[in-house]
Amino acid sequence: MRKLHYILTTCLLSLTMSVAAQKPFHAYLINNEYDVYLRINFYDQDITVPGQELYGQLPGFLGKKHNSFCWIITSAEIKGNTATLSLINDYGSEDLIATLTQKNDSVYVLKQGEGSTLKVPKNGKWQKLPKTLELKRKE
16 A cells, blocks of 8 residues: 555656646746745746736746735747746836746746846845846745
């Protein structure tokens, strides 16, 4: 009985990991150092920003833990293991182009390109995010 349970659990984990590998840009990614996360689905583009449903369904957003501020992903184009993103802040006053690259099954790199600098609130001030930010997939 234990062997059967072990085999079924192993099969289920393998299936879950293979589905994640098939859709690498449908994920919840986090960076604990800056307390930010990306919630993305570049395939169905059906992500809704919590508390900001006015924007409708989107490819995703970059959020700050314990805060409602976000950068909204308005478009995403996938080519291989890299997606090119257009982002605006939730005030609509700043925008930028960035790339999100999958390094392996669990590590992604967000690289800021043209436009504004990604900034998020921290202790009543604006904190600039580094031009290259590593994020990890959270299941």
